[in-house]
Amino acid sequence: MRAISRNFEDNARAGLANDNLQQALGLAQTGFPLRRRLAINRLPEFEALRETGRSIKDHTLEYLDFYLEFYESKVLASGGKVHWASTPQEACNAVLQICRSVGAKTVAKGKSMVAEEVGLNEFLEQNGITPVETDLGEYIIQLRHEPPSHIIAPAIHLIKEQVAETFRAEHRSLDPDRSLAEPRQMCDEARAILRPHFLAADVGITGANFLVAETGSSIIVTNEGNGDLTQTLPRVHIVMTSLEKLVPTLEDAGTLLRLLARSATGQEFSSYTTISTGPRRAEDLDGPEQYHVVLLDNGRSALIGGEFQDMLRCIRCSACINHCPVYTAIGGHAYGWVYPGPMGAVLTPSLIGIEAAGHLPNASTFCGKCESVCPVKIPLPKMMRSWREREFAAKLSPPVFRTGLSLWAWIARRPALYHVLVEVASRALGWAGRGRGRFRALPLANGWTAVRDLPAPEGRSFQSLWAERQKTGAAK
Amino acid sequence: MSGSRDAILRNIRSSLKRGRIDPKTEAGLRARVAAHRRNLIPARAAALDRLQTMELFVAMAEEVQATVTRLSSSSAVAGEVARYLAAENLPAELVMAPDRSLDAIPWAEWPLLQIRRGRAEAEDKVGLTSCFAAIAETGTLMLISGPQTPTTLNFLPDTHIVVVNSDQLVGCYEDGWDRLRTSGPGETLPRAINFITGPSRTADIEQHIELGAHGPRRLHIVLIEDDETRRSVQDADQPAAPTH
Numbered sequence: 001m002r003a004i005s006r007n008f009e010d011n012a013r014a015g016l017a018n019d020n021l022q023q024a025l026g027l028a029q030t031g032f033p034l035r036r037r038l039a040i041n042r043l044p045e046f047e048a049l050r051e052t053g054r055s056i057k058d059h060t061l062e063y064l065d066f067y068l069e070f071y072e073s074k075v076l077a078s079g080g081k082v083h084w085a086s087t088p089q090e091a092c093n094a095v096l097q098i099c100r101s102v103g104a105k106t107v108a109k110g111k112s113m114v115a116e117e118v119g120l121n122e123f124l125e126q127n128g129i130t131p132v133e134t135d136l137g138e139y140i141i142q143l144r145h146e147p148p149s150h151i152i153a154p155a156i157h158l159i160k161e162q163v164a165e166t167f168r169a170e171h172r173s174l175d176p177d178r179s180l181a182e183p184r185q186m187c188d189e190a191r192a193i194l195r196p197h198f199l200a201a202d203v204g205i206t207g208a209n210f211l212v213a214e215t216g217s218s219i220i221v222t223n224e225g226n227g228d229l230t231q232t233l234p235r236v237h238i239v240m241t242s243l244e245k246l247v248p249t250l251e252d253a254g255t256l257l258r259l260l261a262r263s264a265t266g267q268e269f270s271s272y273t274t275i276s277t278g279p280r281r282a283e284d285l286d287g288p289e290q291y292h293v294v295l296l297d298n299g300r301s302a303l304i305g306g307e308f309q310d311m312l313r314c315i316r317c318s319a320c321i322n323h324c325p326v327y328t329a330i331g332g333h334a335y336g337w338v339y340p341g342p343m344g345a346v347l348t349p350s351l352i353g354i355e356a357a358g359h360l361p362n363a364s365t366f367c368g369k370c371e372s373v374c375p376v377k378i379p380l381p382k383m384m385r386s387w388r389e390r391e392f393a394a395k396l397s398p399p400v401f402r403t404g405l406s407l408w409a410w411i412a413r414r415p416a417l418y419h420v421l422v423e424v425a426s427r428a429l430g431w432a433g434r435g436r437g438r439f440r441a442l443p444l445a446n447g448w449t450a451v452r453d454l455p456a457p458e459g460r461s462f463q464s465l466w467a468e469r470q471k472t473g474a475a476k
Numbered sequence: 477m478s479g480s481r482d483a484i485l486r487n488i489r490s491s492l493k494r495g496r497i498d499p500k501t502e503a504g505l506r507a508r509v510a511a512h513r514r515n516l517i518p519a520r521a522a523a524l525d526r527l528q529t530m531e532l533f534v535a536m537a538e539e540v541q542a543t544v545t546r547l548s549s550s551s552a553v554a555g556e557v558a559r560y561l562a563a564e565n566l567p568a569e570l571v572m573a574p575d576r577s578l579d580a581i582p583w584a585e586w587p588l589l590q591i592r593r594g595r596a597e598a599e600d601k602v603g604l605t606s607c608f609a610a611i612a613e614t615g616t617l618m619l620i621s622g623p624q625t626p627t628t629l630n631f632l633p634d635t636h637i638v639v640v641n642s643d644q645l646v647g648c649y650e651d652g653w654d655r656l657r658t659s660g661p662g663e664t665l666p667r668a669i670n671f672i673t674g675p676s677r678t679a680d681i682e683q684h685i686e687l688g689a690h691g692p693r694r695l696h697i698v699l700i701e702d703d704e705t706r707r708s709v710q711d712a713d714q715p716a717a718p719t720h
Binding site for chain 1: 478480481483484485487488489491492493496497501502505506508509512513514515516518519520536539540574594595598614615616621622623626627628630631632648649650653664665666667668669670671672673674675676677678679680681682683684686688689690691692
């Protein structure tokens, strides 16, 4: 997918001004966090499970080469095949080759963020193959030619009236006067429209939430059942995934599964958790004849051992996104690539480079909520700070900002000078603003005062008040 | 693409600042995989007796909009299926897994039930299957694919009826893995293992939860209690006998 993360500031402004988006985000803001809280309150072991989840992922990354080879040998033993892809291009080519080998014309797709990452749909279309998204949210945005705005609820930026409008425009064979007032009606319509696509597709492509080295299996966690139809009905099943999804054993997957649904949707367990191992067996009555895994690296192997390795623990639950005050204000499209919110702000520059995504690590209030809800305890604020330092070091931030920051740093390293300047400034501003108690405009502070008033200082700095208090206290 | 395979493994090792792991470490990792060591199991799913396991399973399954009917004998299953289909205003037609464990049910006593054995096809409205295990922790059914248990039955029909024997009830997912390792079809896992927790659902439009997105709209569980669970149900219903 083409990244427009560079335009983050403009994208964010557009998001704030979009009334439909703000209405949709209002619904999202309460739903996910509340349900998560309720689910976690019922599980006293949740904190201990987080700790275990973190150590399972850390252990796997420490021996990732071993576990990948082990995993591949098990996939082969069960009759499947692993296609290693260093780059998005290689991943797309691997999929295309498989599709061509069976003469595929249409492909049914379950939700896969890795497929978004490599821009698979666009690539298949260019090569004469029609991909049909089957997850309801993904289907809606495919009809609208939009990218997903959330990693588990791709159409979360839309209100139901927009979905109805899209269905009316695209499903032209249906009665134009039918009612589409309620989500139930749209859900039934999508179900009826998509069912023949599952049955006709030559190839089914899904993602994977986890890969299990012990058994050579891929695991998908879904609610709709579209992923299961996608990987059961077509002749060929392709799993689009990336190498950090690996865990050693089924027991390890069990621990992470207990964390995933609760952190994501607040469910105890998703409706469908499916473990797939190889193609159909000789005596089976259904299931795909071929089972392929396209295993993407795309820069992940370079993150191991560095300051962003912790990001590879991510299980894509979206808890950090759902709890982020920046995401819930501007929506996912503002981030300009596949992964939004705090996890996207760290992962995007890791995968597409700081030059293309340098603004994203600045999209944080550093409230720390993301780290506190992360099921595998990824230190997201710390890593966003690291990216900011790198952005500064690479001289990517605007000159005014850099000069200002350098000046401030120079003063801050000289406490005596700093205190004098702060004292002078606060007295001067306090005096200037003594009438209204706030400023509507101030030279050099336009970035602040353009959207809100700046409160005038009380006239004394905290340091000088504190020093005085200590003195009078001592006098007593 | 073996070039990419080698490059990726080489990159990983160079990031980890080492070469291939030494044989001793490798043996340790192989032992870790083979040990099937359990991680933390939530207390709610550990050390339950038969009755508690059943009660938890039923409560959790009903919480996610599955419906559950308890029967005292497998001979009552066919009648229950007929009753359920009538109550839901569904035709008395179903496709049933060609599963020997379902053969003992006296289907012939309900001649109005039209039953086809096999995998599900697009036009099938009701599917009936057994299960491999039923997991109390989250009210989850565990089904495995095989010649007698095709996966399409679990997803294509609008309504999925699952017959559960009480000796299939277990506490947690790990109990399910262990059963599969000891009594499963062999060295390799079955092609598909489906953990099913309630009917299909979506919240993709305005976070509004709707049942029956692509999979079944209804999940009905017919639970056959064996003598032991029934006895423990009776014991639980009776006040404790005086011991003096």
